[in-house]
Amino acid sequence: MTTTVWDGVTRTLHWGLAGSSLAALGTGFLAPEWWLPWHVAAGAVAGTAVAGRGIWGLFGPGPARFGAFVLHPRAVWHHVVSAARREPRAHYGHPPAGALMAVLLLVVVAALGVSGLVAHGGREDLGPLHGVVGGAAGAGAARVHAWLAWGLLALVAGHLAGVAAESALSRDNLVRAMITGRRANAPAPGPAERRPARPRAALAAATGLAIVAAPFAVGHPVTAGRAVSPTHSAAVAPTDPAYKKACDDCHMAYPPGLLPAESWRRLMANLDDHFGENAFLMPGTKEKVRRYLTANAAGTADTEAARHFRHVDPAAPLAVTETPYWRRRHAGIAKARFKAAPVKAKSNCKACHRDATSGWFRDAAIDPPAAGGGPPRKQ
Numbered sequence: 001m002t003t004t005v006w007d008g009v010t011r012t013l014h015w016g017l018a019g020s021s022l023a024a025l026g027t028g029f030l031a032p033e034w035w036l037p038w039h040v041a042a043g044a045v046a047g048t049a050v051a052g053r054g055i056w057g058l059f060g061p062g063p064a065r066f067g068a069f070v071l072h073p074r075a076v077w078h079h080v081v082s083a084a085r086r087e088p089r090a091h092y093g094h095p096p097a098g099a100l101m102a103v104l105l106l107v108v109v110a111a112l113g114v115s116g117l118v119a120h121g122g123r124e125d126l127g128p129l130h131g132v133v134g135g136a137a138g139a140g141a142a143r144v145h146a147w148l149a150w151g152l153l154a155l156v157a158g159h160l161a162g163v164a165a166e167s168a169l170s171r172d173n174l175v176r177a178m179i180t181g182r183r184a185n186a187p188a189p190g191p192a193e194r195r196p197a198r199p200r201a202a203l204a205a206a207t208g209l210a211i212v213a214a215p216f217a218v219g220h221p222v223t224a225g226r227a228v229s230p231t232h233s234a235a236v237a238p239t240d241p242a243y244k245k246a247c248d249d250c251h252m253a254y255p256p257g258l259l260p261a262e263s264w265r266r267l268m269a270n271l272d273d274h275f276g277e278n279a280f281l282m283p284g285t286k287e288k289v290r291r292y293l294t295a296n297a298a299g300t301a302d303t304e305a306a307r308h309f310r311h312v313d314p315a316a317p318l319a320v321t322e323t324p325y326w327r328r329r330h331a332g333i334a335k336a337r338f339k340a341a342p343v344k345a346k347s348n349c350k351a352c353h354r355d356a357t358s359g360w361f362r363d364a365a366i367d368p369p370a371a372g373g374g375p376p377r378k379q
C-alpha cells in the first residue's frame with residue numbers, strides 16, 4: 001500500500017531548489033564571465049525557493065515542518081550508526097541525518113544568496129545592494145561565496161549518497177517518493193508528522209515577505225546591458241570636461257581608476273613622447289587634467305577594477321594593459337583576437353567591454369563576440 005508523504009508544495013520547492021542550485025553551481029563554476037546574469041537569475045530562484053521552504057517548514061503539513069525534524073546530535077549519530085549496521089528503517093518523513101542535511105542545505109543556499117547579493121552590489125554595482133556596499137566588502141563577500149559554493153557541492157554529494165543509502169535500507173525509492181509524493185513502504189507517521197498544513201498562515205507569511213522584499217527588488221537592475229545603473233558610475237567614469245576634451249581623441253578617455261596616481265603623474269609629464277605620439281596640451285589644461293587624474297586614480301575609487309589597478313608593472317608603469325591584473329585577466333584571450341577588427345588593439349577596451357567608459361568593467365557587459373565567444377561583432 002502506498003502512502004502520500006510529501007505534499008505538492010514541498011515537492012515543488014524541493015525540485016525548484018535542486019534545479020536552480022545546480023544551475024547556479026554550473027554557471028558559477030563553469031560558465032564565462034558574461035554569463036553572470038544567468039548565474040544571478042538561478043541564484044534568485046534558489047533564494048526564493050529557500051524562503052518558500054522556510055515558510056513551509058513553519059506552516060506546511062507535518063513531515064515538511066521543521067518541528068518534525070529530529071536534529072538532536074545523539075539521534076543523528078544513532079541514525080548513522082544504524083545505517084552502517086544495515087538495520088532496517090522506520091522513518092515516515094526525514095530521518096535524523098536527512099533532516100540535518102535538509103537544514104544544512106537550506107542554510108548554505110541562503111548564505112550563498114546573501115553573500116552573492118553583497119558581492120553583486122559591491123563588485124558589479126548591481127542588484128538590490130548596488131550603491132550600498134563598497135568594493136572591498138564585495139570582494140570579501142565574493143570570497144565567502146566561493147567557499148560556500150564548494151561547501152554546497154560537498155553537501156549535495158553527501159545528500160545524494162544519503163538518499164541512496166536510505167533508499168536501499170528502507171526498500172523504498174526515495175527519489176521517486178520526492179517526485180510522486182508517495183512511498184511504498186512507509187511506516188506510520190509520528191505525532192508531529194500528522195499535523196495538518198496551515199496554508200492561509202503560509203500565504204500570509206509569503207505575502208508579508210514579498211511586500212518587505214519588493215522595494216529592494218523593484219527598480220534595481222539585476223543585469224547590465226547597454227544601460228547600466230548610474231548610481232556609482234559618476235564617481236569612477238571620466239566626468240571632467242577638460243580631461244575628456246584633451247584625452248578622448250586618439251582613444252577613449254580612460255577612467256582614471258585604471259592607473260595609480262604616480263603613473264598618471266609620469267604620463268602627464270611626458271606627453272610629448274606619449275606611446276610614440278605627441279599629445280601636447282596647453283600648460284593650464286595639462287595641470288587641470290593632471291590634478292583630475294591623480295585625484296581619482298586607482299585606489300581612490302571603490303570599484304573592483306580600481307582596487308586591482310593600483311599595481312603596475314615597474315617596467316611599463318604607464319600602460320594599463322601591462323599591469324599584472326590586466327595581463328592575468330586577459331591571459332585566456334588569443335593574441336590574434338586583439339589585432340583583428342573590430343578590436344585592433346589591447347588598449348581598445350570599449351570593443352569588448354560595453355561599459356568601459358563607466359569604469360566598472362562589469363562581467364555582464366563583456367561582449368562575447370568581440371571577446372572571442374563567437375564571430376566578431378561589427379562596430
Ligand code: HEC
Pocket residue numbers: 246247248249250251254259267271274275277278279280289318319320321322345346347348
Ligand atoms: C595623439 C593621440 C593621443 C592623444 C591625444 C592621447 N593619447 Fe594616450 N595613447 C595614444 C596611443 C597611440 C597609445 C598607445 C595605444 C596602444 O598601445 O594600443 C596611447 C596609450 C595610452 C595609455 C595606455 C593604454 C594601454 O595600452 O594600457 C594611456 C593610459 C593613455 N594613452 C592616456 C592618455 C591621456 C591621459 C591622454 C590625455 C592627456 C592621452 N592619452 C592622449 C595616443 C594618444
Ligand code: HEC
Pocket residue numbers: 032033258304305320321329330333337338343345346347348349350351352353361362363366370371372
Ligand atoms: C578582446 C577583448 C577585450 C579587450 C580589448 C579588453 N578586454 Fe578586458 N576582458 C575581456 C574578457 C573576455 C574578460 C573576462 C576574462 C575572464 O574570463 O576572466 C575581461 C576582463 C576584464 C576585467 C575583469 C572584469 C571582472 O570584473 O572580472 C577588467 C577590469 C578588464 N577586463 C579591463 C579591461 C581594460 C581596462 C581594457 C582596455 C585597456 C580591456 N579590458 C580590454 C576582454 C577584453
